[in-house]
Amino acid sequence: MVKDELTYKVIGCAMKVHxxxxxxxxxKIYQRCLAIEFQRASLNFAREKEQVLYYEKIEVxxxxxxxxxxxxxxxxxxxxxxxxxxxxxxxxxxxxxxxFPLGLLINFGGKSLEYKLLFNPKYNSENSIIL
Numbered sequence: 001m002v003k004d005e006l007t008y009k010v011i012g013c014a015m016k017v018h019x020x021x022x023x024x025x026x027x028k029i030y031q032r033c034l035a036i037e038f039q040r041a042s043l044n045f046a047r048e049k050e051q052v053l054y055y056e057k058i059e060v061x062x063x064x065x066x067x068x069x070x071x072x073x074x075x076x077x078x079x080x081x082x083x084x085x086x087x088x089x090x091x092x093x094x095x096x097x098x099x100f101p102l103g104l105l106i107n108f109g110g111k112s113l114e115y116k117l118l119f120n121p122k123y124n125s126e127n128s129i130i131l
Contacts, residue, residue: 013037
């Protein structure tokens with residue numbers, strides 16, 4: 001699967017941050033660094049944009065993904081040694097809740113940068129997670 005230009009740019013920004021900072025910092029630090037790289041790459045993004053969540057058309061809460069990029073990509077960050085299924089589920093749920101076609105889960109906690117591209121099944125009936 002070939003990534004589109006937007007996800008390619010976001011992953012490139014994340015690689016720059018990981019190469020510069022390395023593992024071992026809190027997620028907030030990586031979020032701040034990534035915002036700097038997004039600005040340098042002239043990406044249109046918002047940090048922690050609120051999204052109302054519904055259960056059977058009843059508002060049940062508000063959630064904030066780490067980033068929304070170009071109003072079509074959710075970027076969720078982690079700083080853990082290994083990604084687990086719960087992290088994938090969270091990022092996929094954000095992708096669906098924000099009604100975006102793509103989500104990107106990025107982990108800065110390992111020796112190498114780790115990322116997973118997720119697809120909203122509403123927009124893509126094939127695989128909803130690319131590992």
